[in-house]
Amino acid sequence: MRINASKGADGAMTTRPEPEQSRPDPHxxxxxxxxxxxxxxxxxxxxxxxxxxxxxxxxxxxxxxxxxxxxxxxxxxxxxxxxxxxxxxxxxxxxxxxxxxxxxxxxxxxxxxxxxxxxxxxxxxxxxxxxxxxxxxxxxxxxxxxxxxxxxxxxxxxxxxxxxxxxxxxxxxxxxxxxxxxxxxxxxxxxGGPPDAAFPPARQAAVVRDFKRAWEAGDIGALIGLLDPDVTATGDGGGLVTAAPRPVVGGEQVARFFAGLGVRAADVTLLERTVNGQPGLVAQRDGATVGVYAFHVVGERITRIWAVLNPEKIRPWIG
Incomplete structure (x- = not known):
């Protein structure tokens, strides 16, 4: 992976402001x-x-x-x-x-x-x-x-x-x-982190789409079938909204956790969106974003779910 970046030596630096210059900065x-x-x-x-x-x-x-x-x-x-x-x-x-x-x-x-x-x-x-x-x-x-x-x-x-x-x-x-x-x-x-997905984006998106449908339906069996047995789900509410205080681990446990959220009963709409360049989901209530979900998919199974619920962290998603 290569991202072009300007490089070179640092110049002199001070934090004391100088009087405003009358001429425009040529740089x-x-x-x-x-x-x-x-x-x-x-x-x-x-x-x-x-x-x-x-x-x-x-x-x-x-x-x-x-x-x-x-x-x-x-x-x-x-x-x-x-x-x-x-x-x-x-x-x-x-x-x-x-x-x-x-x-x-x-x-x-x-x-x-x-x-x-x-x-x-x-x-x-x-x-x-x-x-x-x-x-x-x-x-x-x-x-x-x-x-x-x-x-x-x-x-x-x-x-x-x-x-x-x-x-x-x-x-x-x-x-x-x-x-x-x-x-x-x-x-x-x-x-030592999550293994590389090595999985076509379209296929990852299909797995996330199937997860969305199973979550909306509250179908625990279908959710378990999409989750790795050792899947980990982590939520970040920042103390501002309710989130699991610790990661939820295990296929059945994570499936039951998401099925228990009852998104439709809570009038939450799930939308397929790209999150940090990868297939993900956005949860909205009355048109306002209340959660952003990122996934890690390996071998057609979801191994990680990251749920960002802290409203201060989803500013770009709130219209």
Whole structure:
């Protein structure tokens, strides 16, 4: 997998703002064009669109805190921005671990819709910001959460964005050899996660569609037939809405759990949608999204279900 990214050495940086310059910033066009790249990087590093947007905003704040003379010495503004954004994300990941330990229930990454399906109620101009590929699948992002901040940054920068270990070292403040070890450790964690689907998207969509129909019908037998015996279902309500406090494990247990939700009795409509580039479901009540469901399908069986119910995490889906 290769995602093109600007790369290079970091320039001088200060957080003290300079007086506003009377002349326009000659790098303004590059700043605007670089935003999508930075959001793509920050979302993969943080697993949260809201945190990614904040990290990118902080990066731009630091750029405009430089004097005009300081900015003139930076050969590649795009590379400078990517380097600073990575460092900001590394700091955020360190504090995020403590926050997520206090999180009510299970923490899941924020799900992303297809660009064309992004709600007008979301933040401005989001539709073209995050490229949906295997590096933003829910399965991939969940495994990234098990990594240390340094492992995650080293792995994403090197394996996803193709930075050299020398460049990664300059960002995380370690030697290239240490960064190589961090990425290697991250890969071992990745191998310990859900197995690759290796399954045509159309077939995955068919399995999810069959699950939807069985769920709507409350058909426990049909649900069991679609679920791996060791399936795990994880819900994230963030303490704002009801969700299972712990993952539900096992084909029969998960089947009974979903059948017991009674979506039709609760006037909930299930819609087939793409979630982080993979076939998924969206639950709506009175036209408002109340849940986003991502699936991992292996061998025509569902092995993982991730239900994001926290309304703060499904902003782009609420119209």
């Amino acid at each position: 303004l066009g590059a700043m605007v064009r670089e935003r999508r790249q930075l959001i793509n990087l920050a979302y993969r590093l943080l697993g949260s669109l809201a945190e990614a947007e904040d990290a990118v905003q902080e990066t731009y704040t630091r750029w405009y805190a430089l004097s005009e003379a300081q900015r003139a010495t930076i050969a590649s503004p795009g590379a400078w921005l990517s380097t600073v954004a990575s460092r900001v994300c590394l700091d955020v990941l360190g504090s995020a671990r403590a926050r997520r330990e206090r999180y009510v229930g299970q923490w899941l990454p924020e799900p992303l819709p297809e660009p064309a399906e992004w709600s007008s109620g979301g933040t401005a101009d989001p539709a073209d910001r995050v490229t949906l590929d295997e590096s933003v699948s829910m399965a991939f992002l969940v495994v990234l959460e098990a990594m240390t901040p340094a492992e995650r940054v080293a792995f994403v920068l090197h394996d996803v964005f193709r930075y050299s270990f020398a460049e990664v070292a300059g960002i995380v403040g370690r030697t290239p050899a240490a960064c190589r070890q961090l990425a290697s450790s991250a890969r071992r964690r990745l191998r």
